[in-house]
Amino acid sequence: MTTVYDFSASDIEGKEVSLDHYRGKVLLIVNVASQCGFTPQYAGLEALYRSYRDRGLEVLGFPCDQFGHQEPGSNETIRNFCKLNYDVTFPMFAKIDVNGESAHPLYRWLKNAKPGVLGTEAIKWNFTKFLVDRSGEPVARYAPTDKPESIKPDIEAALG
Known part of the structure; x- marks a missing residue:
């Protein structure tokens, strides 16, 4: 059975990171x-x-x-923007595709595991969120309009 831990992705610095590094954590993938x-x-x-x-x-x-075309910059530009404007300290990864033939395998798997409205797998817009439990299984998908603070109860439940 596939879990989130079976995937890897390049971080914003270009280093390949196995998501197994996050084993046992609750993940919010956005x-x-x-x-x-x-x-x-x-x-x-x-x-x-x-x-x-x-x-x-x-x-x-x-x-x-x-x-x-709302993320036109390089990975370095993105990293600097996030740090300067939002003091982002959570892990950021390299720019990827989430839809289509070149979609990252992680996103193919997430979309299949947690389809959106009416069963559609496609990501509709930026800031679609997936909550993954400590065993590496996706438990919820949230629309871009769902503000992060609105999913606190689900995060708290997943954290136990």
């Missing part, structure tokens, strides 16, 4: 963008991370430029 109407959610994601990281939450940000 496709992010710097020039999106939802970009202020970085602040909420960082607040969740700071509130719950000591209890085992990891927020994993995956920049994506597939929606309205």
Whole structure:
């Protein structure tokens, strides 16, 4: 059986990271963008991370430029933007595709495990969020309009 721990991805510095590194943690996996109407959610994601990281939450940000060309910069530009504007300290990964033939395998798996409205697998926009439990199984999918603070009860339940 496949779990999140079977995947790896390049971090924002270009280093390959096995998601097994996060074994036993609760993960909030989010496709992010710097020039999106939802970009202020970085602040909420960082607040969740700071509130719950000591209890085992990891927020994993995956920049994506597939929606309205809202993440046009390089990985270095993205990293600097996140640090300067939102003091992001949670792990950020290299820019990926979340839809289509070149979609990252992690996102293919997440979308299949937790389809969206009416069973559609496609990610509709930036800041779609997936909550993964401590055993590496996706337990919920949240729309871009779901603010990070609104999913606190589910995070607390997953943390135990």
